[in-house]
Amino acid sequence: MTDQFDSLDPELRQIVAEARRPVAMGEGARVRLMQAIRSAPAPRRARLEWVLRPRQIALPPWATVALAAGLVGIGVIGGTLVTDRDGPSAEQPSAVVAGTPQLPDSLVPRTIKFVLVAPAAARVSVVGDFNGWNTSATPMQTRGANGMWTVYVPLHPGLHTYSFVVDGQFVNDPTAPLAPDDGFGSRNSIMFVKGSSL
Amino acid sequence: MRAALRSGALALGLLVWVAGGLGAQDVRELDPLSPLESSYRRSVELLLDSARLAGLPTGPIESKALEGISKKVSGRQIVTVVRDVFRSLLRAQSSLGLRASPAELTAGANALRVGITSVELAHLASTRGSKDLTVPLVVLSDLVTRGVPRDPASQTIFQLWQRGAADDDFLGLWRGVERDIVSGTDPGIALMNRAREIPSRGPPPTTPPAGDRPDDSENRNR
Numbered sequence: 001m002t003d004q005f006d007s008l009d010p011e012l013r014q015i016v017a018e019a020r021r022p023v024a025m026g027e028g029a030r031v032r033l034m035q036a037i038r039s040a041p042a043p044r045r046a047r048l049e050w051v052l053r054p055r056q057i058a059l060p061p062w063a064t065v066a067l068a069a070g071l072v073g074i075g076v077i078g079g080t081l082v083t084d085r086d087g088p089s090a091e092q093p094s095a096v097v098a099g100t101p102q103l104p105d106s107l108v109p110r111t112i113k114f115v116l117v118a119p120a121a122a123r124v125s126v127v128g129d130f131n132g133w134n135t136s137a138t139p140m141q142t143r144g145a146n147g148m149w150t151v152y153v154p155l156h157p158g159l160h161t162y163s164f165v166v167d168g169q170f171v172n173d174p175t176a177p178l179a180p181d182d183g184f185g186s187r188n189s190i191m192f193v194k195g196s197s198l
Numbered sequence: 199m200r201a202a203l204r205s206g207a208l209a210l211g212l213l214v215w216v217a218g219g220l221g222a223q224d225v226r227e228l229d230p231l232s233p234l235e236s237s238y239r240r241s242v243e244l245l246l247d248s249a250r251l252a253g254l255p256t257g258p259i260e261s262k263a264l265e266g267i268s269k270k271v272s273g274r275q276i277v278t279v280v281r282d283v284f285r286s287l288l289r290a291q292s293s294l295g296l297r298a299s300p301a302e303l304t305a306g307a308n309a310l311r312v313g314i315t316s317v318e319l320a321h322l323a324s325t326r327g328s329k330d331l332t333v334p335l336v337v338l339s340d341l342v343t344r345g346v347p348r349d350p351a352s353q354t355i356f357q358l359w360q361r362g363a364a365d366d367d368f369l370g371l372w373r374g375v376e377r378d379i380v381s382g383t384d385p386g387i388a389l390m391n392r393a394r395e396i397p398s399r400g401p402p403p404t405t406p407p408a409g410d411r412p413d414d415s416e417n418r419n420r
Contacts, residue, residue: 159332184269
């Protein structure tokens with residue numbers, strides 16, 4: 001270190017020597033300095049510093065796949081819960097009607113129970129003008145071994161055309177009036193939902 | 199290293215596949231006609247616009263297009279059937295009058311499609327008063343669809359309507375006839391027998407004001 005100092009330019013050495021010279025301070029200066037430091041507010045540490053601090057995580061390939069699948073699964077389940085129209089709430093007709101008392105009758109949906117007996121079926125759903133004929137929108141449930149499939153669907157008053165889909169095949173409702181030939185080679189069923197004042 | 203690359207590619211492929219599937223589903227929900235080829239889709243949209251301009255309900259037209267998509271029918275056939283639905287609605291409006299509800303128009307269009315004439319529809323509508331024609335028209339269409347001859351079916355429904363039959367009477371008639379047909383009775387005879395069981399409910403409904411009557415010129419042409 002001394003060698004380095006000695007090798008400096010003379011003018012520079014003089015400046016460094018000046019800078020190193022101790023400064024004479026008064027008797028109470030040290031005490032006042034410490035008091036000032038104590039009274040000054042401590043700098044706040046960012047609360048989220050730890051969370052936000054960038055870090056690298058090394059995962060094995062299988063963990064990456066599992067994480068990706070998990071995130072997609074959470075998204076799908078979340079989306080389904082938010083948009084599901086056939087959940088248990090549909091089984092409470094009074095809630096559906098009571099929730100919109102200010103609407104005219106023609107806009108207040110009525111909860112309709114669809115029933116189909118299909119003991120040999122593996123999958124049954126109902127499609128119609130109320131769900132855009134989407135075969136996966138309104139699946140029906142079965143309990144026990146009696147082959148009775150049911151689902152509750154809120155429908156607005158008016159005429160509705162619908163069909164059941166039993167294992168991929170369109171089947172009309174044997175307990176409802178028939179619509180004319182649908183133009184596509186099969187027949188649908190008709191349901192007339194009355195408003196409360198009709 | 200190679201195994202890691204293969205796993206990474208698999209994960210990426212899985213993500214793209216799932217995201218693509220979800221994306222397609224979202225698009226279908228936002229734009230249900232999107233599966234149709236553009237030229238057929240344009241035809242359906244033009245028919246929807248025409249229906250709006252004519253004061254017709256667009257629901258049955260869009261529903262028929264979506265039904266065709268769901269049943270995986272060709273775009274050409276979907277447009278043909280949708281156009282037929284549009285024409286039926288237009289004729290039903292002409293027969294039932296401008297104050298007919300969307301449900302009545304849909305039921306009327308169905309009745310026309312099973313062979314009921316515009317004149318018969320107008321005849322029924324001319325005595326409707328404040329009553330709703332939907333259920334009688336639904337039952338009439340169903341009976342003809344199940345094999346009851348058109349003329350007796352139309353006359354029976356009209357007579358019951360004039361005798362003040364209620365919706366429950368028509369639905370009861372339909373259930374009885376349907377049951378008889380299933381058990382082997384001739385459809386026409388089943389209708390006659392079941393119609394006799396329905397009691398008269400009182401005077402026929404009042405005639406609507408002249409301004410609400412259906413377009414006579416259209417009926418004369420049919």
